[in-house]
Amino acid sequence: MLLVLLVRLADGSGRCDGRVEVKHQNRWGTVCRFNWDQKDAAVVCKQLGCGSVISAARSKRFVLGSGPIWMDYVGCRGTESALSDCTHRGWGKHYCIHEYDVGVTCTGFVRLVGGDNRCSGRVEINDRDGWKSVCDSHFGAKAADVVCRDLQCGRALSVTRASPSGEGTGPIWDRELQCVGNESTLSSCPMGTPKDQPCTQTSTAAVSCTQFTGFRLVNGSTACMGRVEVEVQGTWGTLCASRWDLLDAHVLCHHLGCGFAVSVPEGGQFGRGTGPVWGDSFHCEGTESSLDQCPVTALGASPCSHENNAAVICSGAEPLPGEILQCAFVAFLLSPGSRQVRLVDGAGRCAGRVEIYYRGQWGTVCDDAWDTADANVVCRQLSCGWAVEAAGSAHFGEGSGHIWLDGVNCSGDETALWNCSAEAWGQHDCGHKEDAGVVCSEFMALRLENSDGCSGRLQVFYNGTWGSVCSNSMTPHTAKLVCKELGCGDGGTREISIFYGRVNGTAWLDHVQCGESNSSFWQCPSDPWELQSCVPQFHELHRWELLLCVTSGPVTLVPWEVTASADREKIRAVGGKDGCSGRVEVWHRGSWGTVCDDSWDMQDAEVACRQLGCGPAVSALAEAAFGEGTGPIWLEQVECRGTEPSLQACWARTGDGGACRHKEDAAVNCLGEWLGLLRLYSRSSISVPVIICIILGLLICLLLALLASSAVETAPGKA
8 A cells, every 4th residue: 555645735825826745754845847747736636635727837936945856757647646646756766956846726626705815705616517606504614614724714703694795606516514623625524415405696605714713811820811822823822912902802801701801911920932922913992702803913013022922811700791791891991990092083093183081981182281292101002102293283173072181291101191290180271173182103004106196116104204115025915905905906016116326215114925815904924114225136226116006997087077277186275283184175167165075084085185295194074174164165975086196086076066065064184294394393404502592481481381380270190
């Protein structure tokens, strides 16, 4: 009886595509392509449970192998069950080099289609008659786990019925998959007899997989406290604590049946971990049933040591129904003495209007005396880095309800905003037009630098600065994700621009390696956030990645008259503190008019901000947030994709139908001109003595203000 040796396909797009490798004498080696044909490839596909052959690759499409070349001059009939059953020169006997390593592409037995990536979508099985959808009544959770394992996508996160947009049109698989759950491939599962009951494309199964295959707490005195460990594709490692917070911890406690999170201790309390330290950052809302349902950021993660491991102490309660458990957690968070802070109406979790939960209600903070030291405390409290901007004058729109704090005066070292000196809770002389806001260094945005927004050098906003992305090791899938993220279509191409000379500006990222399992650019692994040199290939030669997106269709002009006049592109922001925030007004037919807020959203605001030359949009505001305009309302129902060169190039309705009033005027807050002002001040020629005089004057004014306020009621941080 012949010994059946292991075979695998390496460095391809998945388990059923890649360079052929066999394991002999406990070492993996390659196969030479001499005499290699479709019959040989068919045996490999069969042995792997990967369906039939698409190609018996005899080219250099796959990365070169290394180590021994085990087989040469392979001769299969096509009926063998394993490649080791086929004839060949003898183990290790060859006249070959790795440039002639052979590869195979198989159809695979299963695939997921119509999802955000290759690890989510409608389940399809390949039999002799082609690809067929699987009826949801013939498919269960155990089969879903096997599908994810087969596709090297981790484990099943959810099993659902395919959405209308993901429904197929072809035949239906009519047999039940009776998986035990521990099979390595779906083709290994027992198959039931064909079912008689009808099944349509409206009741086909869909699966979403996750790379996170397990969670646990270790080294605590009970099972409900300890160091957080996460299993990624079968490998256990510890989780970095750099952005770990109470909401993330609560979701983990809930998932483990340990009640809710009581605290998140500093790293090291539960000892050092072993193995890898995962740098992924979870951003949970607290309502998810497990950590793998939370948004994840991996891009730019800094190296993390075992001294900074995430940890949690759970309440240890017995498992409760979801709603009861959520109520218990909310009651814990909002109990007397428990306070929370958040940023609202920004373009991400690290920018927005500052709001505090106190005595059961969310309220805002007045911008009187609001400065960078105060904003730094908020950013650090939210694990968002440091403050790039301390915004005032309701830069992120006016809040509602209480104004909890006024006259906040932090040293910058406080652990929470309410530990800073301030007026007593709820005592203020402000209106919501003075609500304070923050932009933190961890606020991130993405753009392509050309004016069309869908082509050019890839740039990322981070740490208060736009920086480019180096092309080293960038994968083709990166272009698709960038285009999708920017609303520029589902396709993209990469071009390398090579030129001599120094490159102006910052480069933030290198070695961005997006894979097919990533559904967002921010999930892609890369080198840490830091100033990059892009490592030229040789002296003074620089390589930049240029991306060109394939849009889903041509831009549709707004159905109002199109003129050749340059006036048609005029736009302004009115009522804000600068030209980068305020009520949106456009020029048409010789006069300025406003835009109705019906359907006004961040994509529309993104176009307006770009047209204003004010960078990315931070918030899209409605209901005349910067006051009511006058004159005509030129546009209603604006529908931008976010990539148009101007607001006037978006689809919209003319505003002469009388459906809107000026109390519905749309407005924007853009990231703004403050970066330019900072650069201007940094280059200014103001002399040092003048600066010292200004500072001394401000200090004297501050001292007088402190003396005048000595009789004011004790602030929250001093109580």
